[in-house]
Amino acid sequence: MPSIKSDSSISVAALYSEHHRWLFAWLYRKLGCCEQAADLAQDTFVRVLLRDQPVENHAPKAFLSTIARGLVIDHWRRSALEKAYLEALAQLPEQFHPCPAEHHQTLQTLEQIATLLDGLKAKVRTAFLLYQLGGMTHAQIAAQLGVSPRTIERHVADALFHCYQLRYSAN
Amino acid sequence: MPMDTARHTAPVHLPDAIVRAAIAWQLKLDTSEDKPLISARIQRWCQQRPEHALAWQRLGGLQQELAGFAATLPNHNLVLPVLQRAGIDVQRRKSLKLLMLAIAVGGPGSWLIARQPGIAADYSTGTGDRHSVTLADGTELLLNTRSAVDVRFTATERRLVLRAGEVQINSALVPEHLRSNPLQVECRHGQCETFGARFVLRDQGRYSDLAVHSGEVSVSSHASEKLIARSGESYRLQPQRTELLSEQHIDPTAWTRGMLVVNDIRLDDFAQELARYRPGLVGCDPAVADLRLSGVFQLDQPEALLDNLSRTLPVNIVSRSRFWVRIVARA
Numbered sequence: 001m002p003s004i005k006s007d008s009s010i011s012v013a014a015l016y017s018e019h020h021r022w023l024f025a026w027l028y029r030k031l032g033c034c035e036q037a038a039d040l041a042q043d044t045f046v047r048v049l050l051r052d053q054p055v056e057n058h059a060p061k062a063f064l065s066t067i068a069r070g071l072v073i074d075h076w077r078r079s080a081l082e083k084a085y086l087e088a089l090a091q092l093p094e095q096f097h098p099c100p101a102e103h104h105q106t107l108q109t110l111e112q113i114a115t116l117l118d119g120l121k122a123k124v125r126t127a128f129l130l131y132q133l134g135g136m137t138h139a140q141i142a143a144q145l146g147v148s149p150r151t152i153e154r155h156v157a158d159a160l161f162h163c164y165q166l167r168y169s170a171n
Numbered sequence: 172m173p174m175d176t177a178r179h180t181a182p183v184h185l186p187d188a189i190v191r192a193a194i195a196w197q198l199k200l201d202t203s204e205d206k207p208l209i210s211a212r213i214q215r216w217c218q219q220r221p222e223h224a225l226a227w228q229r230l231g232g233l234q235q236e237l238a239g240f241a242a243t244l245p246n247h248n249l250v251l252p253v254l255q256r257a258g259i260d261v262q263r264r265k266s267l268k269l270l271m272l273a274i275a276v277g278g279p280g281s282w283l284i285a286r287q288p289g290i291a292a293d294y295s296t297g298t299g300d301r302h303s304v305t306l307a308d309g310t311e312l313l314l315n316t317r318s319a320v321d322v323r324f325t326a327t328e329r330r331l332v333l334r335a336g337e338v339q340i341n342s343a344l345v346p347e348h349l350r351s352n353p354l355q356v357e358c359r360h361g362q363c364e365t366f367g368a369r370f371v372l373r374d375q376g377r378y379s380d381l382a383v384h385s386g387e388v389s390v391s392s393h394a395s396e397k398l399i400a401r402s403g404e405s406y407r408l409q410p411q412r413t414e415l416l417s418e419q420h421i422d423p424t425a426w427t428r429g430m431l432v433v434n435d436i437r438l439d440d441f442a443q444e445l446a447r448y449r450p451g452l453v454g455c456d457p458a459v460a461d462l463r464l465s466g467v468f469q470l471d472q473p474e475a476l477l478d479n480l481s482r483t484l485p486v487n488i489v490s491r492s493r494f495w496v497r498i499v500a501r502a
Contacts, residue, residue, distance in 0.1 A: 081253065081254075084252075084253040085250070085253045088249050088250070088252060088253050089249070098376075098377065099359070099360075099376070099377055099410055101359055102376050102377065105243060106243070106244060106250065109240050109243045109244055110244070110250060110253065110254060112240060113240050113254060114254060117254075125255070126255055129251055129254055129255060130251070132237050132241065133240075133241050133244070133250070133251055133254075134251055135452075135454055135495065135497065137202070138202065153198060156198060157191070157194045157195065157198060160194045160197070160230070160233070161187075161190060161191060161194060163233055163237070164190055164194070164229065164230065164233060167229070167232075167233060167236075168185075168229055169184070
């Protein structure tokens with residue numbers, strides 16, 4: 001790669017000119033939409049800029065695709081949540097629909113919760129959601145999910161532990 | 172999220188066993204019939220080692236964050252299935268497939284909500300706070316709980332923006348021959364202008380309420396023509412229309428004197444109002460939501476107020492954790 005400086009770090013401008021096209025194509029394959037791929041490619045480089053640290057030159061593609069993969073996941077999570085939320089809203093009479101600001105806020109909170117619970121097993125997440133947001137007791141959740149209250153308690157404890165680690169662990 | 176700061180300052184690492192123990196205490200407290208007893212035991216446990224106390228404190232922060240999420244969500248029956256259906260289990264599946272989990276959620280009743288500003292504004296208040304400010308032009312602001320106001324004053328314009336919550340604005344009367352630059356107050360659903368009035372503006376999410384105590388305020392909403400709100404009048408600014416409120420169950424200005432004054436209010440509405448002034452959630456069982464209540468209460472003691480409910484109405488107060496309280500029918 002001739003245009004790249006030979007020392008161990010690389011400028012974002014060089015990274016951009018060298019890898020933007022490739023990254024765009026990679027994103028396009030994932031997303032199947034030109035516009036979104038272009039947006040996320042842009043966002044990827046913005047992230048690199050915001051890191052405010054020199055970029056190591058030894059594996060720029062792996063470096064960029066790790067950031068881009070995270071953005072794709074966020075994007076998918078957001079669209080999945082939005083779609084599911086709009087579908088749920090469609091069941092409600094018009095007068096109960098939230099105003100745009102509220103709608104936006106709700107989606108944002110849903111995304112924060114989904115991010116927090118990312119990586120939890122489905123059963124653990126469901127038990128935790130019913131407990132934290134549904135305000136149900138262990139016994140009620142157990143009855144609904146067809147498992148023992150003891151299991152629900154373990155699920156809720158596991159989910160809390162997961163959230164704790166996310167918030168307070170060094171990495 | 173205040174907890175995030177902990178991540179930047181290399182948080183103290185606690186052994187997993189201690190974190191697990193704190194969680195076990197939390198769950199024991201949530202489900203126990205004898206909360207004072209468990210609380211006392213937890214306190215003893217916290218005193219044994221500083222790590223215990225730290226774990227307990229962090230868990231409290233986490234609980235508060237979760238309760239904050241719950242509080243910003245408008246309709247839990249609606250969003251719970253959304254979160255379950257739309258959960259993406261990325262790490263486990265190593266793919267972007269959606270987990271379709273269609274679990275019908277039984278109606279756990281309506282959770283009562285109060286939005287938190289959570290945004291950097293020029294002036295803002297936390298839960299249960301009231302804060303007064305005098306601006307450069309002499310206008311006095313009094314912010315109620317969980318409120319946020321921006322001040323945008325320029326050489327030619329005096330503009331305030333209510334970003335969240337509720338504010339009382341007291342602006343001095345400008346003599347008629349000097350009137351060129353009204354005080355403008357924007358809210359989510361419209362705009363108010365005045366050359367001297369005392370009024371309260373409250374953002375209720377789906378609508379905003381204006382109550383004029385003295386003077387005159389001209390109101391224009393996104394949906395309706397400009398109209399004049401006079402002393403003693405209250406208007407509701409909605410996306411489709413602006414309406415004069417004839418009967419109000421909550422005195423709109425009593426909070427400025429530290430009081431909550433209600434008249435024939437539904438219990439679920441009362442619980443929702445109360446929830447603004449304390450951390451966490453106040454749930455109201457549908458079975459008792461229709462009960463009516465009138466009275467004058469001190470806002471500075473929301474806990475005592477909640478406890479008093481069970482003396483005046485056939486209800487019990489169930490608290491499942493530090494941030495979850497529910498009003499249910501007396502057994």
